[in-house]
Amino acid sequence: MGKGEFLFLLKGLQWTIALSAVGFICGMVTGLGVALLRTSRFRFLKRSAAGYIAVFQGTPLLMQLFVVYYGLALYGLKLDAWVAIAIGFTLHASAYLGEIWRGAIEAVPRGQMEAARALSLSYFWRMKDVVLPQALRISLPATIGFLVQLIKGTSLAAFVGFTELSRAGSMVSNQIFKPLLVFGIVGLMYFAICWPLSIYGSRLERKFAAAAR
Amino acid sequence: MDYKLDFGPVIEGFPNLLWGCLGTLGLAMSGMTLAIAIGIGGVVLRDSRIKPLRWLTMAFVEVIRNTPFLVQIYFIFFALPLAGILLNPTITAVIALGLNGGAYAIEIIRGGVQSINKGQIEAGLALGLRKPVVFRTIVLKPALRAIYPSLVSQFVLLTLTTSIASAVSAYELTSVAKRIESDSFRSFEVYGTITLLYLAMSWLVMLILNSIGSRYFNYPIK
Numbered sequence: 001m002g003k004g005e006f007l008f009l010l011k012g013l014q015w016t017i018a019l020s021a022v023g024f025i026c027g028m029v030t031g032l033g034v035a036l037l038r039t040s041r042f043r044f045l046k047r048s049a050a051g052y053i054a055v056f057q058g059t060p061l062l063m064q065l066f067v068v069y070y071g072l073a074l075y076g077l078k079l080d081a082w083v084a085i086a087i088g089f090t091l092h093a094s095a096y097l098g099e100i101w102r103g104a105i106e107a108v109p110r111g112q113m114e115a116a117r118a119l120s121l122s123y124f125w126r127m128k129d130v131v132l133p134q135a136l137r138i139s140l141p142a143t144i145g146f147l148v149q150l151i152k153g154t155s156l157a158a159f160v161g162f163t164e165l166s167r168a169g170s171m172v173s174n175q176i177f178k179p180l181l182v183f184g185i186v187g188l189m190y191f192a193i194c195w196p197l198s199i200y201g202s203r204l205e206r207k208f209a210a211a212a213r
Numbered sequence: 214m215d216y217k218l219d220f221g222p223v224i225e226g227f228p229n230l231l232w233g234c235l236g237t238l239g240l241a242m243s244g245m246t247l248a249i250a251i252g253i254g255g256v257v258l259r260d261s262r263i264k265p266l267r268w269l270t271m272a273f274v275e276v277i278r279n280t281p282f283l284v285q286i287y288f289i290f291f292a293l294p295l296a297g298i299l300l301n302p303t304i305t306a307v308i309a310l311g312l313n314g315g316a317y318a319i320e321i322i323r324g325g326v327q328s329i330n331k332g333q334i335e336a337g338l339a340l341g342l343r344k345p346v347v348f349r350t351i352v353l354k355p356a357l358r359a360i361y362p363s364l365v366s367q368f369v370l371l372t373l374t375t376s377i378a379s380a381v382s383a384y385e386l387t388s389v390a391k392r393i394e395s396d397s398f399r400s401f402e403v404y405g406t407i408t409l410l411y412l413a414m415s416w417l418v419m420l421i422l423n424s425i426g427s428r429y430f431n432y433p434i435k
Contacts, residue, residue, distance in 0.1 A: 058369075058415040059408050060376035062387065066404040074216050074401050148279065155281035156377065166283050179291035187280045187288065194279035 001181060005172045009182075012168025013189050015082075019164060020151045022086045027093020027150075034098025036127070039105045049098065056095030062156050064092050069160050085157045089150065096146050104139035105131060141208065144201035148194045155190075165189060222397035223406050226389075233389030234410055240306060240385050241372040241418065247311025248371065252318025253353070256326060259319060270319065277316035282377050285309055290381045306375070306383035314371045321363045325356030358430040365422045372418045373411065386410060 038049035056064065068088035072079055079087075108131050116126040136143075158167035169186035173179045223230075259270040277285065286309040293300060293308075300308075329352055337347040357364075379387035386407055394403045 058412045060373040060411055062376045063408040063411055067408055070400040152281040155283040183284055183288045187284045190280045198279055
């Protein structure tokens, strides 16, 4: 494998990171909304959020990407391929993060919420200053675990022709006929990003578990 | 919006899609079986007294868990023929799914094994039970009971992951759908429909696994 091919893979890696970052950040914003709806007092909102989560957790990420990608095209939206894919990942992330954070919000001791209500804090301040800071801390290991999953998931963008790391790997492999070398390197690149995150996540988990004992 | 939805090709190809569903379920079942076997074997290796075995198992788990399934299946797809093993894509996909699910199963089962009170193992040994018997009855069975819910969600995930096996054109739902799509260009209709089929299948798998769970693992853990 020459220098040119390697640089092409690095470019793919760049897109993988960009796509993961956009999907994760936009997914966090919308996911917070999903989590709040899922824990709200209103039955209808709660049920809709639960349904939204169930659909995303019960279908393959690949299908979600396909449906969003081809669906947006139907509505005559002339979007760049990568914007459509980013929307797909955002929706996916919002459902998973919504469910993770629902669990975290419910794990905050009830007394906290009751005390905040007794202090006549409004919903906004109760959430922002009392519940969410604690919930986010509790959810941190799982959130990082999901980030790793999302980074790996961006490889599926290759199916709709987006040249991120995996597709760059397929292209190079078809050119130089050394699939094991190329996919070995591609795998290593993913590993180099995901492994430190995984280690950090499980370290946090152990720390929190020890603190809770 | 001047596009008109046309489900004609989907309806025409529906019997094929149902066969594809069977393919997916078969792939998922075989993958799970292999994953369980690898998971149990891996836990034994992971905590064995021989250091290199321990390291190899740990490395296997970390590599699988931190790389995408797509890259794994490509790697296996190209590596097996080089090793002189020629298999059809569906079997290749089963192996890839088994290895992938197995790595997660090792971690999950190990968590369960670690939750077993050491005193119970010692008590078993003190009663003169042989080591394999202790492992099977005092360690493995209660551990499986404790981790059954996590295994179920991992296996539902594995069912959904089978769609990626279409990359090596294994026989399953997504490959069937791809063929219909490339004949008819009705991408949205085809993929929208099979998304619903996947939803139904993941519920079915969850239902089956949960009923197995309540049949065999539904007594108090502690």
